Amino acid sequence: MASIRASIVLAAVIACGCVSTPAPAPPPAASPTATGYDHTQDLGLLWVKHAAEYRAIAEQVYGAATAALPGYVADTSWSAMPEQSGAGKLPPAVILDVDETVVSNVDFQLTFERPFANHKLDEWSSNYQSLAIPGVKDFVEAARAADVTVFFVTNRPCELIDGVDDPCPQKGTTVEDIHEVGIDVEPEFVMLSGEQPGWDREKLVRRKLIAENYRVIMLIGDDFGDFVPCARKKVVAPCTAAATRASRTDALGKYDKYWGAGWYILPNPMHGSWTSVR
Numbered sequence: 001m002a003s004i005r006a007s008i009v010l011a012a013v014i015a016c017g018c019v020s021t022p023a024p025a026p027p028p029a030a031s032p033t034a035t036g037y038d039h040t041q042d043l044g045l046l047w048v049k050h051a052a053e054y055r056a057i058a059e060q061v062y063g064a065a066t067a068a069l070p071g072y073v074a075d076t077s078w079s080a081m082p083e084q085s086g087a088g089k090l091p092p093a094v095i096l097d098v099d100e101t102v103v104s105n106v107d108f109q110l111t112f113e114r115p116f117a118n119h120k121l122d123e124w125s126s127n128y129q130s131l132a133i134p135g136v137k138d139f140v141e142a143a144r145a146a147d148v149t150v151f152f153v154t155n156r157p158c159e160l161i162d163g164v165d166d167p168c169p170q171k172g173t174t175v176e177d178i179h180e181v182g183i184d185v186e187p188e189f190v191m192l193s194g195e196q197p198g199w200d201r202e203k204l205v206r207r208k209l210i211a212e213n214y215r216v217i218m219l220i221g222d223d224f225g226d227f228v229p230c231a232r233k234k235v236v237a238p239c240t241a242a243a244t245r246a247s248r249t250d251a252l253g254k255y256d257k258y259w260g261a262g263w264y265i266l267p268n269p270m271h272g273s274w275t276s277v278r
């Protein structure tokens with residue numbers, strides 16, 4: 001029923017070209033929910049929702065990234081992509097993830113009936129006002145003021161919706177979510193998983209595509225896979241082995257020079273590739 005309602009809303013938006021004003025997030029679901037999930041016992045979720053510490057860390061991350069912008073713009077030998085070299089003549093760009101990096105989904109996490117499904121997040125995003133991660137708007141404004149192009153690379157997937165004649169209806173939802181947090185963006189700078197052939201959940205493929213035309217001076221995200229290739233349990237080309245806790249710890253050391261210096265990671269105790277590796 002709910003997904004049908006979302007489809008109708010999306011179809012109406014596509015048909016008339018207009019965008020309705022989304023509602024504020026509803027209060028958290030009753031706890032425990034029908035499927036037994038009790039958000040009042042989830043410390044990670046409560047921390048993101050309520051802790052000043054969470055907001056302070058997010059502002060600290062974006063403050064550090066903003067302060068570092070001029071240096072990385074000026075140093076044309078610098079790239080935040082280990083795979084990139086000889087990019088000194090290319091214009092600078094930064095790559096941001098979307099969920100829990102630009103847009104906070106904490107209110108969705110407080111409300112949705114487990115288990116997670118992509119259509120549940122898409123429905124939520126279509127119907128409710130997005131919440132900004134603290135600090136991101138000022139960072140994007142500073143980057144653009146320095147003539148740095150801003151890309152948004154997300155693993156929100158393109159999935160067909162019944163009754164909607166669009167191979168990737170989630171694209172419009174994602175662009176609109178970014179607009180809702182106060183950041184203007186043209187759709188070509190938002191890249192979803194599955195939007196083009198080869199754009200799978202291994203973000204390295206999309207990062208390399210951007211690096212063909214831009215010197216990538218920063219990566220910003222909340223998931224190891226926003227930075228490190230082959231960080232997931234599920235094996236996706238070009239990766240050949242599942243990530244493990246041990247392999248991810250090794251990668252921490254391998255890429256040691258980038259953390260806080262070109263790579264800026266935000267905290268996310270609610271979800272992510274870290275939850276499935278063993």
Ligand SMILES: [Mg+2]
Nearest residue numbers: 097099100222
């Ligand atoms: Mg994310």
